[in-house]
Amino acid sequence: MAAGPYSDTVMDHFTNPRNMGEIEDANGVGEVGNPSCGDVMKLYLKVNNDGVIENSTFKTFGCGAAIASSSMTTEMLKGAKVEDALKLTNQAIVDALGGLPPAKIHCSVMAEEAVEAALKDYYTKQGKDASIVDNMKAEIKKDAE
Amino acid sequence: MxxxxxxxxAGTKPDKRVVDEVIPYLTEKYGNPAAHFYPLGRQSYNAISNARKQVADLICAKNPENIIFTSNGTESNNIAVKGVMALSSKKHIIISEIEHYSIQNPVLKMLNDGYTFTKLKVDKNGRISPESVASAIKEDTALVAIAHANPEIGVIQDIESIGKICKDKGVHFHVDAVASCGYIDIDVERFNVSTLSIAAQNFYGIRGAAALYIAPNVKLKPLFDGGFQELGIRSGSENVPAIIGLGKACEIAKNExxxxxxxxxxxxxxxxxxxxxxxxxxxxxxxxxxxxxxxxxxxxxxxxxxxxxxxxxxxxxxxxxxxxxxxxxxxxxxxxxxxxxxxxxxxxxxxxxxxxxxxxxxxxxxxxxxxxxxxxxxxxxxxxxxxxxxxxxxxxxx
Known part of the structure; x- marks a missing residue:
């Protein structure tokens, strides 16, 4: 049993955050905030010409769960194809972290939203309309149901 | 390390001398202090009477009979706030915006029952001006409840000035002294308090014992009805070991x-x-x-x-x-x-x-x-x- 309210995986990602920092030549950056508690997460993506996320990093202002969710999200994004990145749900992040306390689930939601925001930025920079992300997300949801 | x-x-490490004093009351001295007719019970009665005196000495209460034992600061605060209001025909309460939940929440709950309250603002350092207390008191005010010191930001209030105002206006003055007791001199007479809460765990006693000072002539409606322990204000079997610990903690604080x-x-x-x-x-x-x-x-x-x-x-x-x-x-x-x-x-x-x-x-x-x-x-x-x-x-x- 974990020694506190967080799982061992959350504690590991909190104390040893993966991929913390910025990517200078990022081609997708998303910043989202959580109005309920003021957390802010900034997600950086470097997508290569084959549409694969080569690198992903984060900067986060927030609690332990927010930092761990950010760290885990970057790990899960690396090596993924852009179109698959949107399939990353907050529940998948929670599961990968070995669970979060109910009051902290919003931190994983923030991470999912950061991915969307970063991809909108990416597609905009590719000369496409950002709404493509909303459409893709809607498709994914429909498939899931 | x-x-x-x-x-x-959140609670101190108990003083070793407190623990040594408490242990016999967990092992050999287990009598109920309400059992007066055999030595084992009488021993416990005498021990909590001594603890009552030790508490009274620390907070400068003249008569130990003005101290009742409770189980924690929240209970002492609830007994005071609810107990005063239940017997008063007046309906207005004054607290500050930085009061502990055990003051704020009972008061908020009473608003459903026709009570009103004023929440005094603090300055940027967390201080309450005594003048703001004076101007908030009205004809219908029954109670002013202000903590001696705030546990979250450490600020100490000018309890003596506020106490004088309350005395002059004839309003019950409750002081939550849980964060300050054992660290700052408390004098219930000089502060003109009507009721005052302290808790053992905050100054090297053990968890499970607290006290409420009740000034002479103050009447409180009990929260529990039962066997009339603690002057009937707090019926229920006393937690003797923890109370002995509270007494010892008070003695040590007074001396050291x-x-x-x-x-x-x-x-x-x-x-x-x-x-x-x-x-x-x-x-x-x-x-x-x-x-x-x-x-x-x-x-x-x-x-x-x-x-x-x-x-x-x-x-x-x-x-x-x-x-x-x-x-x-x-x-x-x-x-x-x-x-x-x-x-x-x-x-x-x-x-x-x-x-x-x-x-x-x-x-x-x-x-x-x-x-x-x-x-x-x-x-x-x-x-x-x-x-x-x-x-x-x-x-x-x-």
Missing amino acids: EPIYLDNI MGQYVPEMKRLRDKLIKGLTDQYDFLHITGDIENRLPYHVSFWVEYIEGESLLMWYAQKNVYCASGSACSSNILAEDEEDLQASHVLTAVGVPTDICAGSITMSLSKYNTEEDIDYVLKVSPEIIDKLCAMSPAFDPSKIKK
């Missing part, structure tokens, strides 16, 4: 405060100076002058309180946070995560949810403890600043 315990506001308090103040000031010298974006909360001798509380721009707290714990420094994000982490949903009402009252911005860290020292903390905290603080703060999207690296002051 041994953890450095700086969460004494003069020695340990100045040293705690010195270490407190060293910690405050060390932290504020390191970063100009680290802000102390609460009044610097009128401050509990053991209390250091601060917030850091760009950094959220819970992550600071967790890092200190990783480094074996145990402290507390008033951050919204950790205040109620076991809550069922995020609606229950609220920024501390104390921090918002003294102007800590809620929009960035920067929780305050409270480091509360005990008489056992050493110079080495403080040096260690000052050594690890920049490691933690630099790390979290580097992670913060709002932070500008050129602002790090070394």
